[in-house]
Amino acid sequence: MSGRPGNMREREQEQEREWKAEAGVYLAVAFVAAGVFGAVQPATGIPPEVVQLTQFGPAAGVVTVGLLWPSRVRRRLSGILPGRRTRGPVGREALLLLTAPLIIALSVGAYACVEGTARMTGPRTLQNPFALIVVAQLVGACGEEIGWRCLLQPLLRTRFGPLGASALVGVVWGVWHVQVFAEAPAYAAGFLLATVAMSVVLGLGLERVQANRLLLAGGFHTLVNLGMLLFMDEESGAVLPMVLFGGACLLAAVPWVLRSPAVKILAATQGARRG
Structure with missing residues (x-):
């Protein structure tokens, strides 16, 4: 009997080392690979307007971690492709996708109020066919999201919960865009606020969704x-x-946070104490 607590502590310490090693390898490869891909992009002739090769840094991280810990990575990536029906609330996937144009509408509306005019670039005025840009952007976005939302989010969720893991992934995701720190401090702060808030929307929106996670996030x-x-x-x-x-x-993330189980439990607990 006396040996069991020691064995449990050893097992917990081992699990702690395992998830830290997995996260560390993924992040190291994602950062380094993104830098390499960004450096070689000019030589490829691929316009950044179409797709930025840095977006495939997280995918390289997933591949590397998958080679080292195949069974664990398979568990984390379960549900990224079409499969069984989800158990999540009806319409969650639609609400998640609708939050994206809501963010843009809020941004454009606020800009128009401040500047007195809205900015718009017609799809036909772009240097490349818009259909090509849409497809390439989806591929590039999935190259990112298979790492951030399909691997790192499930990995951290068991340690920090859905909301905490989403916020933490958002911070790392923002820092991964190292080029923004060459801009003004307010610019970098706005960008980090955006990545954390969008990560919260994605993390909570994908909670309990068991199929098409990659396509939804992408x-x-x-x-x-x-x-x-x-x-x-x-x-x-x-x-x-x-x-x-x-x-x-941030505004778009507020309803998702208020509907999250953690916030509901906290509100119920506070209500019970007051009662």
Whole structure:
């Protein structure tokens, strides 16, 4: 009997080392691979407007972790493809995808109120066919989301819960975009606010969804990217649109947070104490 607590502690310590090693390898490869892909993109001739090769850094991280811990990675990636029906609330997937255009609409509306005019780039004025951009953006977004939402989110969820893991993944996701830190501090702050808020939306929106997780996350990501391409000017380094975008993401995340089980339990507990 006396040996069991010691064995349990050893097992817990082993599990702690395992998930930290898995997360560490994934993040190291995702960061390094993104840098390498970004460096070679000019030589490929692929326009960044179509797709940025850095987006495939997380996918490289998933492949590497999968080679080292195949059984664990298979468990984490379960549900990323079409399969059995989900047990989540009806319409959750639609609400998740609709949140993306809501973010863009809030951003554009706020910008129009501040500047007195809205910005729009017609799809036909782009240097590349819009249909090609849409497909390539979806592929690139899935290259990111298979790492952030399909591997790292489930890995951290068991340690920090859905909301905590979503926020933590959002911070790492934002820092992974290291190029934003070359811009003004307010620009970087707005971007980090956006990544954390969108990660919360995605993490909570995919909670208990058991199929098509990759396409849903990639679809949300693609809609946001296309909206920014057509209606925003953040790529120029302008601070105002990025700050407004971050604020719009935060507003869009609030309903998801209020509906999360953790917040509902906290509200019920506080209500019981008052009673």
